[in-house]
Amino acid sequence: MAQVAKHYHIPFWWDDRELKQLWREYNLNRKKSEIIPLFFEILLIFSSGLRTFEKIVQTLEGSDKDKEKALQLLELLILFQRQNEQKLAGERHIPNRIVSFDEPDARPIKKGKKHPDCEFGSTLQLSFNRQGFMVTTENFIGKPNDKTLWPETVRLFEQKMKGAPEYAIGDQGYRSRVNQKIPQGTPNIFLGKSSDVNEEEQDYCRKARSATEGFIAVAKKLRGFGLSLYRGIDGDRIWSLLCQIAYNLKKFLQLYNDEKISEESLMKLGLLG
Structure with missing residues (x-):
């Protein structure tokens, strides 16, 4: 005022x-x-x-x-x-509770750790391919249930990658009977339990799950995803997309310098005569 x-x-x-x-x-x-x-x-x-x-x-x-x-x-x-x-009046759970006039889209978010046990802001969901490229970014007000997010994230991933992946890997937060069948046509869907896939695929899935934690840590600590410098959910969305571009460019340069980009991909990008 x-x-x-x-x-x-x-x-x-x-x-x-x-x-x-x-x-x-x-x-x-x-x-x-x-x-x-x-x-x-x-x-x-x-x-x-x-x-x-x-x-x-x-x-x-x-x-x-x-x-x-x-x-x-x-x-x-x-x-x-x-x-x-x-x-x-004594109400403890108030929907869409306002915690900041500068950030009206921010919400109190209960964390699964001792300190801090609650943080304030919006939430972000990321997906990666096995090489470590960030395929999708999704921004949310509050903290929706992971089980409800899995189908839409899979749809966006398939849309970006032009097809169903051979492996779909997430943690137990996404686990449900429905989600264990999404995406359709994917032979290996691993949602936190080794028994989800055949024994010969378990080691690969566990390593991929661990690698994703590393991708997220790099994105948060080194690529700007830890704190949005723009306001509101629309600002958070713009900031996430800019950070995604920077993240993938850095990842591409790392793989290019290590000669881990296939010749076919380099030809499509016009980087190989």
Whole structure:
């Protein structure tokens, strides 16, 4: 609200100094009995300011783009206020919970590790071929169930690679009776258990599964996938595609320098006379 007020040269309709002082006191106070009254006082100031802000937005003059941004902010603030009321009423699981005004598409994501056990943002799913090229990237708001993602990821992989793979390999998070038959026409589908494939194929599948962990670690730590520098789910999507291009170019140069690219592939790319 302060940013909109500054943009349109509107004086603040709240006591900014008082609000900052209350917020600082709230953050420094460790006694739960004293925090609750402070929180309610801050919430009352916010509620009053939001009602005034709603009236101001309806009368704004300026470019359509600026007014659209103000209306989107108003919608976000109203949702945030509603979720505050749900939280105070004792609800523990609130769908599409707002955790950041800068990143409204970010969600709390429970992690399978001790620290941190919860992180905030959007999620990303990657698929690779056996050489280590990144074939697909998918961005999601929140953390959908892996079992539901497998069929669409397989479809995208087949679309990009122009056919069904000989091996389809994932971890146990993707495991279900349905997924163990996807993709159709693939003789070896390995979803975390050695018994999924014949004994002679088990070693290959385990090594491929381990290699994928390495591909993901490189993508996250060295190729920019650890943190999106663009905002919103659309920004995350653009950032992921740019990182995918950089990742695959680097992978191609590594294999090219090691002479591990087939002559047929080099001829198709025009790199071999």
